Amino acid sequence: MQTAERQGTHQLPQVHEPRNPGMALDMDRVLSQRVNRSAVERRAATLPGRRSVKKAHQAAWLARAISCIDLTTLAGDDTPGRVARLCAKARQPVRADLLDAIGLPDLTVGAVCVYHDMIAPAVKALDGSGIPVAAVSTGFPAGLSPFHLRVAEIGESVSAGASEIDIVISRRHVLTGDWQALYDEMRAFRAACGEAHVKAILATGELGTLTNVARASMVCMMAGADFIKTSTGKEGVNATLPVSLVMMRAIREYYDLTGYRVGYKPAGGISKAKDSLVYLSMVKEELGDRWLRPHLFRFGASSLLGDIERQLEHHVTGAYSAGWRHAMA
Numbered sequence: 001m002q003t004a005e006r007q008g009t010h011q012l013p014q015v016h017e018p019r020n021p022g023m024a025l026d027m028d029r030v031l032s033q034r035v036n037r038s039a040v041e042r043r044a045a046t047l048p049g050r051r052s053v054k055k056a057h058q059a060a061w062l063a064r065a066i067s068c069i070d071l072t073t074l075a076g077d078d079t080p081g082r083v084a085r086l087c088a089k090a091r092q093p094v095r096a097d098l099l100d101a102i103g104l105p106d107l108t109v110g111a112v113c114v115y116h117d118m119i120a121p122a123v124k125a126l127d128g129s130g131i132p133v134a135a136v137s138t139g140f141p142a143g144l145s146p147f148h149l150r151v152a153e154i155g156e157s158v159s160a161g162a163s164e165i166d167i168v169i170s171r172r173h174v175l176t177g178d179w180q181a182l183y184d185e186m187r188a189f190r191a192a193c194g195e196a197h198v199k200a201i202l203a204t205g206e207l208g209t210l211t212n213v214a215r216a217s218m219v220c221m222m223a224g225a226d227f228i229k230t231s232t233g234k235e236g237v238n239a240t241l242p243v244s245l246v247m248m249r250a251i252r253e254y255y256d257l258t259g260y261r262v263g264y265k266p267a268g269g270i271s272k273a274k275d276s277l278v279y280l281s282m283v284k285e286e287l288g289d290r291w292l293r294p295h296l297f298r299f300g301a302s303s304l305l306g307d308i309e310r311q312l313e314h315h316v317t318g319a320y321s322a323g324w325r326h327a328m329a
């Protein structure tokens with residue numbers, strides 16, 4: 001990273017990013033997506049071993065990871081109290097003395113991500129912070145409720161104050177190769193979001209092949225997705241490096257085709273600081289520095305922040321604290 005970037009996201013100049021308007025469904029382009037699984041897996045396997053994040057810059061990279069977290073709670077026993085505590089963590093993700101030590105006293109996470117009923121407490125708890133509330137929607141996680149209810153759910157969540165909506169696609173449209181149906185569904189979801197940004201959750205662990213992942217990514221971007229996201233966190237297999245490579249390359253191809261930058265959100269099972277650094281270096285290599293900002297990259301994670309805080313504490317004090325001290329996130 002360059003010197004200015006080592007200061008962390010909050011000192012970076014704001015970049016204006018025009019919103020992806022989508023385009024007509026280009027079936028030839030969709031069907032031309034073909035992925036060689038073993039080549040992708042070989043390339044992905046080389047990533048964790050590479051030391052692309054130098055030790056001296058690690059605190060800055062960890063801070064960058066924090067700024068890109070969608071701090072998430074998606075549990076049946078969520079309460080306004082739990083969400084308020086999570087939002088306090090979102091406002092001040094790391095102990096104040098550690099933030100001062102790394103020179104980023106105003107660091108926050110990228111967003112707080114909750115179910116619909118928890119939007120109101122989250123909006124209240126984040127008032128004045130500028131941190132957006134993201135809501136999972138459209139019958140999350142399976143997406144199998146009646147279509148009109150899924151569309152209506154988006155409207156309800158936007159009215160309740162969510163400015164980001166994480167929709168789930170109908171996996172059956174991918175598994176049956178009905179790309180037109182997937183496109184129409186995604187377009188309707190995008191329209192229902194209005195000004196709120198929409199993240200399309202592909203549930204890649206249920207799509208069967210990496211070729212399907214590439215095609216579904218392309219269709220959702222053509223239909224106007226602001227972000228494509230791997231997983232709900234509830235599938236048997238969630239974010240992986242091979243899937244991320246495929247989705248990032250689809251994002252790059254879409255950018256080359258249209259000039260619009262679509263964001264990327266790996267989600268589910270990312271809980272270690274060192275894994276977050278691998279993802280960041282992958283984004284840097286595959287998409288470039290411009291994507292290393294919260295408006296184009298997020299981690300969907302419920303427990304990653306706790307481990308990053310531990311690593312930052314070690315970086316600043318030379319000692320590790322016990323894991324239980326970071327229980328909330």
Ligand SMILES: O=C[C@H](O)COP(=O)(O)O
Pocket residue numbers: 072074113231232233234267268269270300301302303304
């Ligand atoms: O989108 C976010 C995921 O649901 C979080 O998954 P996680 O609990 O495995 O971090």
